[in-house]
Amino acid sequence: MKICIFRIMDEKRIEEIVRKVFQKAKEEHASHSRFALSNHISGQSDLSSKTLERAYDRYIDKKEKHGPPNAESIDLLCRYLMYEDYRDYVEKNPIKGTGREWELIVIMGIAFGTILTTILTLRNQVFPSYDDSSSNIEDKDGFIKKNIDEQLIDTNCMTWSDSLYVRISCDTGPFSKYGTDVKPLNQMELKNMRKVEVDAAYPFFSEDGKPLIWYYRNKDNEHEFFTAPGLHPVNGETLRKITPYIIQTYVPVHSKKENSFIKQ
Template sequence: MDEKIVEEIIGEVFKKAKKEHASHSKFALSNHISNQTDLSSRTLERAYDRYINKKTKYGVPQAESIDLFCKYLGYEDFRDYAESKPRDAVIEQPPINGIDKQKLIINISIAFGLILLFFAFQKWSDFKYNNNSAVDKCMTWADSIYIPISCNKGPLSKYGTQVKPLDQMELNNMRKVEVNAAYDFFSEDGKPLVWYFKNKSNEHEFFTAPGLHPINGETLRKITPYIIQNYVPMHLDKKESFTPE
């Protein structure tokens, strides 16, 4: 089985999942696909790490799993997927006088185009920095995620939350989620994937990254088996909080 085709399949699988699901984290997408197929979320996460994150320590998915990936994309199995996308061999023209002139012209054109693109990007970046230095450099908490926002909005956003300098890691990774007994609380090596905070109403709020609570600034605590056993609902339907419009 050609692994390049497998990589292509995995890329299409997660591209489709991103169109169907609000959250684009590896764990959210894997859970979403798992809910619609017979694939386990673990298998999906390992496939994501190997082909999206390029972590080669994870093995190639089994043939049965690849067939299920193809079914998710609307094909019967791997063979159906491969046959539906014929890969024609490229017939190369013989070089003229030892030099492939067509390729030489194409390569020169590409190089020249890249140089022009580089200078155009530099000028655009300088213009944007000089004219929009205060725009979209901040973020604010919006119900269950951070969203980019202009720094000139004032100390508070329309959500009533603090406007603060943009932190790309927090923006990409911090989510407030609804959890249950079926949620993946730990990675394969035992590291926590969820952090929590107990509010004044004695309710537990759960987040996908460590750090400070987005509203009150209190330090979040990593999940433990005790918290899961005593404060996590036991129903098995997987849900995540919605991204606000």
């Protein structure tokens, strides 16, 4: 239930931002066509016209053939609206409750409760002698089955663990055992976001010149490098795409392993 609500709220927020962006563009540009407005916004920001056209299709024309914009694009949309980033937009534009949000929560809560009750009832019918103290059960043929409760654990959340995201139960709490936020599962971040060690030989750009690494400069003036755009997994700050200047100035010539070998 919690995951569904977050997704609905995020989509509503993004749609609200996209509509405001194109409304602002209409006030600034004579032509109001999708193509002309997208090119105008692209010229005023770091967003590509293709990204803007896809956002127009999804949120204004309601053609859901494209997915939602990534975190970096959403930050850039907010900057076009004169906000620092998405977080700044949300803080300065709180959602005004209409009562319908609570209707949705109540309806989804009832549905979730009904499903959970049905599952527990069926479990008791199928395994009437099930011992809650046991972590496994054995069937009549001697095969070991996993504890039924383990199958019911909600793993639709994730948390940052040192250098990558790991799946975790949404019931773990606001913070995981790693001290990082427990947040709704995002398959793209789970698959692509990694913190990596780099040296001068690392492939920072694709063959067509697109960045493959994004960085963050922490409070100790050290640079942290990541394999996907978006927000820093721990502090939520926006990651910046790598540039030749950053590589030349802050990336070591050799990896840590090579440096250790050279010292020996």
